[in-house]
Amino acid sequence: MRLLFFLCLLGASVQAGWRVAVPGWQYQFPRDHGTHPEFKIEWWYFSGNLAAADGREFGYQLTFFRQGVMPMDADIIPLSRFVTSSVKFAHFAVSDISGGAFHFFQKLSRGAFGEAGFGERGRLAWIDNWSCVLQEQGAFQIQAAAEDVTLNLTLKPAKPLVIHGTDGVSKKAEGEGRASHYYSFTRLLSEGVLRVGSEELAVSGLSWFDHEWATNQLAANQVGWNWVSLQLDDGSELMLIQFRTKDGKPDPNSHGTFIDAQGAALPLAQADFTVDPIDTWSSPETDAVYPVAWRISVPRLDLLLDVRAALKNQELRLKPIVYWEGSVRAEGSSAGRSVKGRGYLEMTGYAGPLDQLQAER
Numbered sequence: 001m002r003l004l005f006f007l008c009l010l011g012a013s014v015q016a017g018w019r020v021a022v023p024g025w026q027y028q029f030p031r032d033h034g035t036h037p038e039f040k041i042e043w044w045y046f047s048g049n050l051a052a053a054d055g056r057e058f059g060y061q062l063t064f065f066r067q068g069v070m071p072m073d074a075d076i077i078p079l080s081r082f083v084t085s086s087v088k089f090a091h092f093a094v095s096d097i098s099g100g101a102f103h104f105f106q107k108l109s110r111g112a113f114g115e116a117g118f119g120e121r122g123r124l125a126w127i128d129n130w131s132c133v134l135q136e137q138g139a140f141q142i143q144a145a146a147e148d149v150t151l152n153l154t155l156k157p158a159k160p161l162v163i164h165g166t167d168g169v170s171k172k173a174e175g176e177g178r179a180s181h182y183y184s185f186t187r188l189l190s191e192g193v194l195r196v197g198s199e200e201l202a203v204s205g206l207s208w209f210d211h212e213w214a215t216n217q218l219a220a221n222q223v224g225w226n227w228v229s230l231q232l233d234d235g236s237e238l239m240l241i242q243f244r245t246k247d248g249k250p251d252p253n254s255h256g257t258f259i260d261a262q263g264a265a266l267p268l269a270q271a272d273f274t275v276d277p278i279d280t281w282s283s284p285e286t287d288a289v290y291p292v293a294w295r296i297s298v299p300r301l302d303l304l305l306d307v308r309a310a311l312k313n314q315e316l317r318l319k320p321i322v323y324w325e326g327s328v329r330a331e332g333s334s335a336g337r338s339v340k341g342r343g344y345l346e347m348t349g350y351a352g353p354l355d356q357l358q359a360e361r
Contacts, residue, residue: 018068018215020177025168027183029161033134033211035118035125036181037085040068040215042118044125044132046142046155047229047344048190048207049310049327058194058203059095059310059327059344060151062144064088064125064132066118088116090127091318092144094151095327096196097310102326103196104316105146140188140209150200153192155207157185159263164239164255166267170212171253172243173219180214186229186237186259206231208344221245224349226275228294228307230330232341235261238303240268240296242275244349250275258301266301273298281312288315288351290324296332305332309345322351 019038036042045063052058067087088111093104107127109116116127124132130144140155163183164170170182188207193200208229222243230238237259243251256268277291292309307330314326323346330341 017070020215021169021179021181021213022177023167023169025181027163027168027181030134032181032183033124035066036213037066037068039181039213042066042213043211045210045212046132046140046207047325048153048155048188048205049342049344050190050194050203050205052194052201052203056096056098056201057310058097058196059314060194061091061093061325061344062130062132062142062151063091064118064127064130065090066125086111088118088125088127090125090130090144091316092130092146092149092151093314093316093325094149094194094196095311095314097327099196100311102311102314103147103149104318105144105149106318148195148197150195151192152194153190153203153207155185155188155190155209158187158189159185159259161185162257162259162263162265164257164267171255173222173251173253175219177216178219180212182210182212184211184229184239184257185209186239187231206342208237218243221247222251224347226291226294227346228275228296228328228343230305230307230328230341230343232330232334232339234334234337234339236334238296238298238305238343240273240275242270258298258303268298268300272300278306279308281309283313283315283351285317286315286322286351288322288324290315290347290350292324292345294345296330302335303332304334305330305339305341307343307345310342315351323348324350 018040043065047061050058089108111117133141143152169179171179190207191204194203224244226242240256242254254270258266274297276295279293281292282289292312294307296305310327315324325346328345
């Protein structure tokens with residue numbers, strides 16, 4: 001789902017002037033790689049697992065967000081360049097799995113002087129020296145630098161993109177428009193350079209890209225979600241999003257997508273899978289208790305996986321939000337054959353209810 005995010009308007013009504021995600025969206029590419037300013041929120045989300053030549057392992061996340069503050073057709077006369085229709089912000093994190101360290105950073109900007117924005121001459125999103133560029137041949141170029149961590153990667157699709165949900169929408173909760181338009185590149189061949197401290201490493205591996213846009217999503221009875229993306233060594237991928245409700249039960253709008261080795265996508269409903277915690281980690285900084293290991297079962301696919309965090313501490317403590325997002329390893333069986341994989345896990349709402357953020361929006 002890739003940060004469907006704390007930007008979600010829990011229990012809030014749709015504000016006048018914003019378009020909502022409803023069935024019937026006709027995706028067009030490369031158009032839909034770009035920005036959709038008629039919707040209130042949008043994100044371009046990259047995550048992946050990388051290795052250096054010496055065997056050292058790393059995970060990374062780089063995400064660009066657009067938060068609308070007024071519809072594009074709002075009846076307002078800009079008096080200065082500081083009047084903006086959206087706020088731009090981004091998250092960057094690197095998991096040094098071999099070194100046992102986790103680095104995370106955040107940027108926030110109005111983009112008043114062009115230092116941040118979306119959709120200009122191949123640049124899908126940028127904020128200062130963090131950027132995502134769609135190259136003419138279809139590869140993505142991403143880069144970010146913060147303190148003593150720098151990442152520069154070229155990502156080439158190994159499979160066609162996948163559209164999640166049905167009839168053009170990925171539903172999140174009951175009610176019209178509580179959904180997003182959502183697609184992914186689930187297997188991106190990744191090569192580039194990672195610098196951690198004074199050491200610069202050539203790295204390669206696999207990445208996952210999500211792009212999502214919406215206006216109104218989660219409902220008041222939903223307290224958070226568990227999202228996982230997995231790239232398995234049999235060539236398949238799995239994405240699951242389990243929404244959690246106040247009574248502790250999975251929301252019936254939980255769903256997912258399985259992509260076979262040939263790239264065919266199979267939508268999964270909440271009844272098609274189970275996601276059960278098998279280990280937890282307590283944050284010494286926030287006291288939040290996160291399930292950092294899960295048993296996933298998809299009976300209709302004869303798929304059973306144990307998914308475990310590559311590092312238990314991959315908690316991003318940012319203002320005003322806190323969530324867990326990090327590299328995971330998977331091991332189990334698919335159709336009676338052993339299978340392994342890597343991926344990313346995101347967990348929200350464990351460090352406090354998301355509706356606490358309503359005052360920030």
